[in-house]
Amino acid sequence: MGKTDYLQGALDLLILQTLALAPNHGWGIQQRIEQVSRDTLTVSQGSLYPALHRLEAEGLVVSDMVRSENNRRARVYTLTAAGRRQLESEHADWQRFSLAIRRLLA
C-alpha cells in the first residue's frame, strides 16, 4: 500500500483522535498523523485546515491563538466534550466497518 488520500470523514476521525491525546496546532496534528501511521497516511495539507475550521464550527473542538517561540502566534485546537463523544461513536462505527470488511475478505 502506498501513500493514499483519505475521505473527509476519515480525516475528521484522525484529527479528533490526535486531539484526544493533547491539544495541538495544525502543523503538529499533521506531523503526528504521519508519524504514527509511519507515513502510510498523508494528510493533504490543503484539506486539513478547512476540516479543522469545520470541526470548530460544529462545536467538536475549540481553538485559541497562542504565542509560541520566536513570537509567532499559532492556533491551538482542543477537544471538547462533544468532540469526545463524537470520537467514541465514530470509533465504534469504524470498528464495525472494518470487522465487516475483514469478514468479507476472509
Place this chain on the structure above:
Amino acid sequence: MLHRVQTFARKLLQRKRVAQELDEELQFHLDRQTQANLTRGMTPGQARRAALCALGGVEQTKEAVRDQRWTWIDSVWRDACYATRLLVRSPAFAALGIVVIALGIGLNTAIFSVVNAVLFRPLPVQAPHELVYLYYTSPRMGLAPFVGYRDCEFFRTNGQAFSGVAAHWGLRMRVAADGEAKSVAGERVSANYFDVLSVKATLGRTFLPQEDEPSTTERAAVISHDLWTRQFERDPAIIGKKVRVNDDEFTIVGVIGPEFHGVTDPWTPTHIWVTFVQAASDYRSYGVGAIARLKPGVSLKQAQAIVATEGQRILDRSGLRFAVLPSNRIRLPFDPNGKVVPERLAAALVSVVALVLLIAAANIGGLLMARGVTRTDEMAIRVALGAPRRRVFRQLLTETLVLAFGGGALGLFVAWWLLRLFNVFTPDRFVLDVPIDGRVLAFATALCVGTGLLAGLAPALQGAKVNVMSALGAGTVATRRTRVRLRHWSVIPQIALSLVLLVVAGALVQSLIRTESRGFGYDIDRPLVLDVALGTPAALRSAGADAKALALLAGQAAERTRVFYQRLLERIANVPGSPDAALVDSLPTFSGTHGPGNVIAQGESPDETTPKNPTSRAVVSPNYFRTMNMQVVQGRDFDERDGPSSPRVAIVSAGLARRLWPGRDAIGRPVAFPPAIGARVEWLQVVGVVSDVSPILAQGEPTPFVYVPAGQQWRVDSRTIVVRGQMDPVRLASLVKQAVASADLDAQVYRARSMRQVVAELLYPRRMAAAILAVSGLLGLLLASVGLYGVISYSVGQRMREVGIRAALGAERGDLLRLILADGFSVAGIGLVLGAILTAGVLRVASNLVVQMPSLDGATALVVPAFLVAVILLACYIPARRAARVDPMVVLRDL
C-alpha cells in the same frame, strides 16, 4: 447551535481580526514546514517553495477555509448585500419600490399604533398582570362598570384573594388655582389607590391612610405631570400649593410621573386625584370602579372562586353577582362590555387599511416581474454554472425582502408623520398618547416580511423557472407570452381591492355628509355653550347629619342659585347686541334618552314597566328655543308666568305630539313622567309644541322631547348656558364671562365652547374613520392605476414588433388602439367583476359583525365604479396611443 451563532457573530463583527488570525495560522504552518525542509537539506529558496506546494497554495487554502464556514445565514447575508448593491445601481426602481411599500406599511403601522394605544397597551404600573377589576354582573344587563363602595370595602378587609383593593371613579372636576378655573379630568380614589397600583410619586408623595378620613382642615390632592407642566408651569414650589377643587380647598401633596395617566379611558388621561372621603360627603352610596391586586400565590381562577363564595354572603339581590376580570383583557375599565370601542371595529379598521398594503404588494410584484424579464440572461447563466434553482429562488426572494425592509424603514417615518397629523386634527378634549413602542415595531417588521414574501414569491418563481436553453439561445415570442400573462395577473387583485376600498369609503363618507347636511333641528353654527358653576357655600358641605338643617340649607342654596341665574340671564341680555341666552341642563346632542326615559299620556297606567314612549327630558329657561333657533310650532314658549306656584306645564316636541295624540291638538293635554315608587303621578299641562331635534350620532327618527320650565323644576347643580349673538364669538364669550363674574362672586365659567366644537367632538371618530378610509381608497386607486399603466405600457413595449408588423400589413390606428385596449380591459374587467363580488360580500359581513354599515345608495354604487373605469381607461389609453402611433418603418428596420 449556539456555537454556530457565536462563530457567525464573531465572523461578522471581527472580520478583519479573523482574517488576520487565519493568515498567522497558515504562516506558522509554512514556517514549520520550511524548517522541516531545511533540516532535510533543501536550500532556503527550495524549502520555502516546497512548503508552499505542499500546502497547496495559501490563497486556495484560505478560500477553502472560508467555504467551510458558510452556513445558511451566511449565504442569506451575502444575498442581502448583493441585493442592496443591485438596488443602489438602479435608483429609480428602488425609489419607486421603497416609496410604494413605505406608504402601505406606514399607513398600516399608524393605524395599528392607535389601536395598540387604545386596546393593547398594559397599564404602566408594576406587574400589571396581577391587577384585576371587580364588577357587578347580572344575566339581564351583563357587566355593570362598577361595584358598590361598601362592597369594595368588604373585599378590602377580607384579605383572602387580594393584597389590596382600591376604589376609583373618573369624572370631570373644576380646578381653580390663582384665579383661573379649568375643567379637568380627575379621579376620586381611595387612599390606597397608588399603593395597590404600585405607582410612585415623582415629586412629593401619594396618599396616606389617614387621608381616607373626612377632614376639613387639610385635604390632599395629587396632580399629574402634565397638569403641573401646563397649568402650573412646573412651579418648583408646587407641593403645598392650595387649589380649589369643585368648591373646596385642597393642598397639592404630590405629582405623579409622566407615564401614568390614571385608570380610565386612554383618551381622557387623569390629571388630578382626590380621595372619595374628602371630596364628597355621600360617597358610601356611590358605585365605584374597583381595582385589586392578586395576593402572591393566588391565581385568577382562585380569586374568582373566593370572590364568588364570599360575594354570595353580601349580595342578596337575586341575579346579581360579582365578576373578576384581568386588567389586560379590559382596556377601558369603565366600559367592560366593550360598547364604546368594540374590538371588532378596531379589527375591521385594521383589515381595511391592510387592503392598501395588499395592493402595494401586488403592485411591487408586478414591477419585479417586469424587471425579472430583463434579467433572464443573468438567471440562465447562474443556473447553467451550477447554481441549484432553489438557491436562485432564495436569492431573488431575498432581494424583495431587502426592498421590503427598506420600504419598512421609510414606512416608520410615514407612520410617525401620519400620527402627528392625526394629533393635529384631534379635538383638544381627546388626548391620545400614541407611541411607537416595541409592539408596533414588531408589527411593522412582520409587515415587512409579509410584504416581501407576498410581492416576491411570483417574481422569484419566475426567475428560478428560467428555461436555460431558450434564454441563452435565440428568444422566441412564444415563451415571452406566458411571462406577460403572469404580470397581468398581478393587476387583477389590485383593481379588485381598490374597488372594495373605494366603495366602502364612499358609502361611509356619503352617510357622513348626509348626516351633517341634514341638520339636527337646531342651530349648530352660532350658539356658544358655556358650563357655569356657582360654588356651593361651605356651610352646606360640612353640615352635620341633621336632616332638618340640611333641608333648610338646601332650600337656601336653591334659592341662591335661582336668583343668580336669573340675574345672569338679565345681564347677558344687556350685553351689546342683545344676544339670546338661555339655560339648559343638558344639550340635545346626545342620542339615547336622558331623564326618566318614559312619558305617559292620560289614560295609560303609570305602572307600565316597558317603556312605551322613550323620551328625553330637558329643563330649560324661557327663550331657549329662540336661542337654539328652534320653532315654536303651536302654543307658546315658557315665560315668567311659569313659576314654582303656578300650574305645572310642559312643552313637547312635534314628533312626540304626533305620536301621543295623532291628528288632535296637543295644547292643553296632560303628560307625566313615571313617578318614583310610592309617589303620586305629577301631571303637566302641554302649553306648546316645538320643532324636532335629531341626535347627532344615531341615524333614526328625531328624539321625542319633553321640556319643562326651569322655574318649576329647579335643582342645585351646574348648568349650561347657551348664547347666540351676532358678534364675534370670542368677544361674546369674554363678555359672558364678565357677566357671570359680576352676577355672583363665587360663580365661574369653567368651560366655553362653540356648538360647532361640541358637534365636532361627537362626530370626531366617524370623521376620522371616513378620512382614513377615503385616504386608503384613493391611495389604493393610485397604486392600482399606476400598476395597470406600468403593465400595459411594458407589454406594449414588448409588442412593438408585432404592432409594427400589423401596421405595415394594413391595420388602421383604430384597430391597433382596440388591440391594446382589449388587452388592458380584459384584465381590468376581471378585476372589476372580482371586486364587485368582494364588495358585496364585505358589506354583508361587515353589517352583521361589526357596525351598521350605511346602506349602499344608488349614487355611490354607480359613481365609484364609473370613476374606477374612467381611471382604468386612462391608464390603458396612454400606452395604447403610443402603440397606435407607431411608424412601421422604424420598427421594421430594427427587426
